[in-house]
Amino acid sequence: MLSYSLLHQAYYRRAVANTAILRHADAINDWKMVVKKQPSDKVARAQHDACQKVIKRDAFLKAIEAPDAPSAAEGLDLVNMAIPSDYDGVKLGDKMTLEFVEDLIERFKNGKKLPLKYVYQIVLAVKEICYNEPTMVETHVDQGKKITVCGDTHGLFSASLVVLSSFTNAFCRPIL
Secondary structure, eight states: OOOHHHHHHHHHHHHHHHHHTTOHHHHHHHHHHHHHHOTTOHHHHHHHHHHHHHHHHHHHHHHHOOOOOOOTTTTOOOTTOOOOTTOOSOOOOSSOOHHHHHHHHHHHHTTOOOOHHHHHHHHHHHHHHHHHSOSSOOOOOOTTOOOOOOOOOTTOHHHHHHHHHTSTTGGGOOOO
């Protein structure tokens, strides 16, 4: 039969090991046993309390965890979505063209609207780009060359126009 000291030491070592490999649910039972048998052990008490906090935190995080909401785009039938008969702008095919963008800018300047189908197409294309592109890109600018970075315009179309009009055809210039 194991002596009390060896048994206590075994619980202590297993508790330390399980804590080290982040198996707090397994470690807590051993920490309870160590603290019960040695209530004056301040290190064991602190480890027990810390382990208990981690278990509570993990339970809280699991309780508030929610799966990603389905995309609002799921179920959109763009192929069969109609363009209003009074739409008099450039048609948007599978790809956005310079002609479409220039017409779009003029339409917005004149207070005209875009068909909902085109809005969805643009939003889905931007979503695809955002999901597939890196969030930060490094680039090299040759000596004597300049690069202009346009920041957040807070959704103001007029602010975007001011920024874009500062450059000649800025929205279609390639970045070299």
